[in-house]
């Protein structure tokens with residue numbers, strides 16, 4: 120079998136880094152991309168084939184794909200759309216440009232990259248597109264509106280794409296992680312500080328609780344798993360002849376994935392508010 124090639128976004132840290140290293144060790148040819156030059160250099164020093172790719176920048180998306188194709192003779196087996204971030208804040212405090220920035224990274228950049236790769240996969244008659252969505256792509260939680268919206272949108276786009284790719288040999292899978300140990304919370308905290316003004320918000324009082332959670336070191340949520348838990352599902356999505364449409368990762372995803380199908384909406388709201396730590400106090 121020829122060596123399989125995969126392009127992964129957001130490999131500077133966290134899940135992307137873990138999956139890149141895990142697949143490299145498994146024999147894949149991994150293009151581990153990152154948006155900052157210093158991270159690309161650090162990945163290269165670790166022995167990974169790394170390129171710059173910033174989802175907010177179309178030129179960098181196309182330059183990275185061109186380079187991968189030049190190096191592989193036009194072949195690419197899989198794409199792991201991993202990169203993303205969470206913008207915390209109450210929905211009524213989200214300025215238009217803040218929501219737009221969340222979508223630029225978590226959806227529009229992903230779409231542009233994916234649409235660049237699909238014709239190549241079509242020509243090969245095979246391919247795997249793996250989307251790193253989230254438990255928060257399945258259920259809403261207070262103060263996660265921007266992130267919820269971007270991941271719900273990713274879910275919708277991916278479901279449609281899968282239907283449209285029927286018979287093409289290209290499989291689309293969604294990974295639905297709950298809490299995973301990474302820099303996600305630290306990066307979300309930075310986005311909160313950058314874009315939310317708690318002093319002039321009707322949610323002022325509640326933000327103190329959110330800030331405490333964002334600033335907490337170590338696992339903030341019960342049932343947090345290491346990123347290797349995602350790697351395991353990515354391997355299945357790459358290697359199974361019949362990859363799953365959705366891969367649940369962590370107990371909270373299984374729990375919320377189940378109750379959202381059976382509970383009435385109001386009861387579900389109460390459970391989700393309680394789980395998020397934003398229930399009535």
Ligand SMILES: NC(=O)c1ccc[n+]([C@@H]2O[C@H](COP(=O)([O-])OP(=O)(O)OC[C@H]3O[C@@H](n4cnc5c(N)ncnc54)[C@H](OP(=O)(O)O)[C@@H]3O)[C@@H](O)[C@H]2O)c1
Pocket residue numbers: 128129130131132133134135153154155172173174175201202203204205224251252253254295296297298299300301302303304306
């Ligand atoms: N950790 C969790 O609990 C959890 C749960 C569910 C879903 N997820 C999803 O898992 C994915 C990976 O997150 P993580 O947990 O590994 O968090 P992380 O440690 O914060 O890593 C996020 C990665 O995305 C990159 N990134 C952010 N904006 C980018 C852009 N515009 N272009 C290219 N790369 C960009 C980051 O690069 P920089 O280092 O340059 O910022 C970093 O490499 C995300 O899509 C996230 O939504 C995470």
